[in-house]
Amino acid sequence: MLVIKDLHAKIDDKEILRGINLEVKPGEVHAIMGPNGSGKSTLSSVLAGNDKFEVNEGSVTFNDKDLLDLAPEDRAREGVFLSFQYPVEIPGVSMVNFMRTAVNEHRKYRNETPYSASEFLKLMREKKSLVEIDSNLTNRSVNEGFSGGEKKKNEIFQMAMLEPKLAILDETDSGLDIDALRVVANGVNKLKSPDRATIVITHYQRLLDHIVPDFVHVLYKGRIVKSAGKELAHELEEKGYDWIKKEFED
């Protein structure tokens, strides 16, 4: 599904990603962990197409398409979803209007007819109960005045609406209390299917108790320095990142 080869990316001439290699197959859950500043969020931004970052080497293919060649909106329409670490507020734009535009853009891209208002509202009700999001959140403007937890739940709700093939969760657990964490994790688990994949980017093991990864990768200084099964997350939780740092100090 997703094949990343020797990916290098920089911002303002500072190289952040220094040769990432990763393959994600349908149905898999990959966790990417690592200390602050190791390039985790940069990786998610580059995959989503944020032009603040410049890719200077390497390739990314997504379902046999050159992902780096696509505009951000086309990456989204191809099925790449990013749950933002810091979702932005868009005052005055209702969630309903925003999501309806988004869902229908995806449908148009796939040559499907756009949803009518009633079809759309029905879909929205279904997904709302699936991810246990409060009704009044979707009646408000996009993220406006939402608490940190509400914003993250709203990301998962949008993911449920758009049914992406690849979901990238960028530190979705940061700033969440235990209840919100459970809601977010349940949402992600309910959306799991054999043809969809998830990349979970996180600092901590605790989210991975709820969303159990098939693979855990450690990102350090812009490279994946260690990959293993879910037990690696526990090891990191126990020992911290210092031993990794020592082992891979340049």
Place this chain on the structure above:
Amino acid sequence: MAEDQDKILEEVTGGEYKYGFYSDIEMEEFPKGLNEDIVRMISAKKNEPEFMLEFRLKAFRHWQTMEQPNWAHLKIPPIDFQDIIYFAVPKKKPELESMDDVDPELKATFDKLGIPLDEQKVLAGVAVDAVIDSVSVKTTFKETLAEKGIIFCSISEAVQEYPDLIKKYLGSVVPHQDNYFAALNAAVFSDGSFVYIPKGVRCPMELSTYFRINAINTGQFERTLIVADDDSYVSYLEGCTAPMRDENQLHAAIVEVIAMDRAEVKYSTVQNWYPGNKEGKGGIYNFVTKRGICKGDYSKIMWTQVETGSAITWKYPSCILQGDHSVGEFYSVAVTNNYQQADTGTKMIHLGKNTRSLIVSKGISAGKSQNSYRGLVKVSKKAENARNFSQCDSLLLGDKCGAHTFPYLETANSTAMVEHEATTSKIGEDQIFYCNQRGLNTEQAVGLIVNGYVKEVINQLPMEFAVEAQKLLEISLEGSVG
């Protein structure tokens, strides 16, 4: 939402707006320049009674003593007032053979706005095969109004038919001494609309929605007078979302509104005159004086404006709150792009007791444009318990444009409560990227964000106008980001 809006737009434009307008008055030109003879000629041409000639001459003589104001945050190229032809004879536009001859850019804009083909032809000056019969429609419309005693006609007609009302009210809210452009307008105004709503009557339709096209020939010095008698209500719409090109560069209109006891007047404007090209060449200079007086107790005047056009806009729709408990409201969206300049806002003059005013101004600047809000809230000594709330927001697209806010507050009564809030924000790249990541392209993202930003104002417009105004905003800002 977008689909619903398309549907509404289709219904609205495909339904009522299919009537054209055709004028076969012969071309007639006065000599260039302005002097007393020209003023007399205009008055004579229109066969006006003596009092109107006096009205015009007084204004002209006063205008000669005045100088063009320069306090606005505008760079106005010198205007040669002797190089203008003052009698705005309804000129026939050069007729084109078919839609194929129309500027493709203009055609594309029409299509985006969803303007029906017949109407596109009229707007673009294409010869219309059959003269579409607007007379019969106009007649039915007038009959409905006449049944209720409502007068809605051109100001020239009103001068002839209702001289007493004209004598009493014309120039009573905006006297010719008011400002340079008001004096000029009073001397040479060509035509405009007159509305009178009798006591206790609620006007059953939005006035002038229907005559969308009639704005074409109203000329450069337009004059509108609206009188709402006790307990009456009227909603009046001015302007047009379609891009209006006009060879007259200078426009100086006056609108006067009078609301008697418990009367309510809603005045909505969508203005989209030619703003000049991307290098800032050409474009209309729009100097407008709009003012309403809440003469009666519990009366209300509401101005709503969406301004996207003109090279220069100088415009401050105002309310004089004379009656006790009277209310003035001002909702504005002003968009400037490329080299456009706008200095616009309002004045709320509180004279009566318990008067209230609300100002919601949303400026959007893009390109290399300059957008200023200028507003005065004045509370006089006798205006006990006056309340005002002002909200002035500016949105910047890009880093070469400017937004400025000039609020003036003058309170002479200690019971007054005046609040002013202002914000300036930029459309963030992160907002656009967020929308991109959900599958919206950048143009859709900007449209959505901007329409979210102006929602409070757009909501005040009558629905069919609101839908067009939203599209207009998107079109006006096309290509300004990314």
